[in-house]
Amino acid sequence: MPRGRAARTEPARIERSGANEVVAQRTRHDHDATVPPDVTAAIREAIVRGEFAPNQRLVESDLAEQFGAGRGGVRTALVELAHEGLVERIQNRGARVRAVTVAEAIEISEVRMVVEGLCAAKAAEAVTDAEIAELRTLGEAMRTAVASGNVLEYSELNQTLHRRVIEISGQGTAADVLERLRAKNVRHQFRLALVPGRPSVSVTEHLAIVDGICARDPTRAEHAARGHLVSVIEALRATGPGSV
Incomplete structure (x- = not known):
């Protein structure tokens, strides 16, 4: 039992x-x-x-x-x-x-120069008619923001353009790398946007990237993207030592 x-x-x-x-x-x-x-x-x-x-x-x-x-x-x-x-x-x-020094920001921009140049070239090969219209509209919005002195709006549009170029390129590995670099360098980018006269220089460089992609010219687009980052590096060096 x-x-x-x-x-x-x-x-x-x-x-x-x-x-x-x-x-x-x-x-x-x-x-x-x-x-x-x-x-x-x-x-x-x-x-x-x-x-x-x-x-x-x-x-x-x-x-x-x-x-x-x-x-x-x-x-x-x-x-x-x-x-x-x-x-x-x-x-x-x-x-x-973690604070990022100017020296480190320059190193990050040097890596970005290579990777974003690749993305711009890929975007020029892959861009659709609808995306061309989108990039043109974005470029005009950036031009208007600079002309009106709206630094915050220009900074946000700047980030949007870089993100869309990467997305259009279809380069997923580059997107992962650049996202991590963007997070570390964003404070320096905003700091540069506040430098008198810098937005006027920057918007011309961004419009050149847009023109190269919209012309579906990979070489031209890559050259414009790399040229923009060379300019960023020179501007960072001019800000002097420090960290943000």
Whole structure:
């Protein structure tokens, strides 16, 4: 009889165990649904937008509350962003936004010169009629922003043009590389936009890139893109040492 009772109750224990596992899976699923799909991307974008200043401490509990994520997810994100060079982790002191020196910004721009030149050439080969019209409209908007002295709008349009050229090129590997470099260098780019006279120089260079792509001339487009980054490097050198 004891063995019989054990035999009858064992399936019940298995059934309850299975039910508990289902509940646990549902609980984990419900919890995951409330966590942003990519905390790393959210923090990275906040740094790019300037929500966090260079050398500012990044407190895990504050970030968890701001982005609606668990502290474990935030901690993992900070480790990944440290590998990207956006965040600096200091032993026993946590993490902070990493400042980028002018020398490093120049190195980044030198890499961008090669990769964005490639993307401009690829875009010239792949661009459609609709995309040509889009790039022309974007170029005119940039010209108008500079003429009206709207530096912030011009800076945003600048970023949009670079992003669209990369997207049109279809070069996914280059897009990944440039996204990481953009995040590290965006503060210097905005700083350059504030230099008197720089937007007028920059918009002419960007319009040359647009012209090369819209003419479907890869050599011309690549030359214009590389020429623009050479100009950026010269402008960075003129700003002198420091970090942002």
